[in-house]
Amino acid sequence: MITISQINKRISRYxxxxxxxxxxxxxxxxxYKTHKEFYESGVYHNGLIKLxxxxxxxWVDEIKIKLETDQxxxx
Numbered sequence: 001m002i003t004i005s006q007i008n009k010r011i012s013r014y015x016x017x018x019x020x021x022x023x024x025x026x027x028x029x030x031x032y033k034t035h036k037e038f039y040e041s042g043v044y045h046n047g048l049i050k051l052x053x054x055x056x057x058x059w060v061d062e063i064k065i066k067l068e069t070d071q072x073x074x075x
Contacts, residue, residue: 002052007059014063025051027063 008017016027054062 002056002059004051006056007051010056010060011063014067016063016067018059018063020051027066 004018004020011018011027012030015030017030019026019028
């Protein structure tokens, strides 16, 4: 069984963490607390309501795709 901690350990190198909302998941920048900013980036709710609906590698791929889309960069 996968945990948010496992996912966050893997995606921290990209500067984001995964959080759980009510019925959805979203990424936030690791430094949002430092900069007093908060925004949801990459909300996943289209039928995805369980953490284990994706594998650990698929969660890592999701943040890579999100960053490439948002910043138009290759990771």
